[in-house]
Structures are given as structure tokens and as C-alpha cells.
Amino acid sequence: MRAVWFKSSHSTNEGGACVEVAVTDDSVRIRDSKDATRRHLTVARAEWVRFVRTAARG
Template sequence: MNSPDLSTAVWRKSSRSDNNGGACVEVAFLGHAVAVRDSKNPDGGAILLKCSQWRTFIAGFRADTAAGRNR
């Protein structure tokens, strides 16, 4: 997968991020992929996932949450 230009990406902070500088994650939906970055270090790079990888990640997260493993 080619590295897209993320300079115009619209980043959205996770609803699970805390507002006290803790574990903060932001995502940008790029149509063909999803970029994920640490909101405390926005210039530190991003992980680029295929949409199918993102869906698998979210499905696993939801399953763990439903089972009480993510709190």
C-alpha cells in the first residue's frame, strides 16, 4: 500500500481516549484505508490499515469489550 498524503486528513479522536493526556488515539478515514495515530504526537507518524484490517480490529475490540476484557 502506498503512503498517502495525510496533511489534509480529517482526524477524529477516539471516544475511548481520556482527556487527561492518557491513551489518546485518532483515526482518519481515507476511503481506501484508515490511518491511526497517537494524538499526543501527531507528527510522529501513523499506522495505515486496509479497510478490511480496520474492520477486523474493531470487531475484535467489540468482542473483547462485550466479554468484559476491555475496561
């Protein structure tokens, strides 16, 4: 399965500090948008959900 990468609509390119994510059936892939050729990080979808919920709480 080919990954479809996207950035958040809230991301900013000021300073180039952005990440991209690609969601699959069982995982989420995360990469540096400034250098898409570098290896990506893969986490389980459940872990990603916990991360996003925690980040949203501040």
C-alpha cells in the same frame, strides 16, 4: 486528500493515552494524539473493521 483526524467520543485524556484515526476511501490512518508530528500507521479498511469487531467482542 487531506486527512481529517478524530478521537473516539469514549476516549479519555487521563494520562494522555489516546489515538486518533482518519478514514480515507481505502485505508484508515492511526496516530498518537500526544504527538501528531510522528509518523502514522496505515491499515486497509477491511483490516480496521476486523480489528474493531474483535475489540468489541472483548
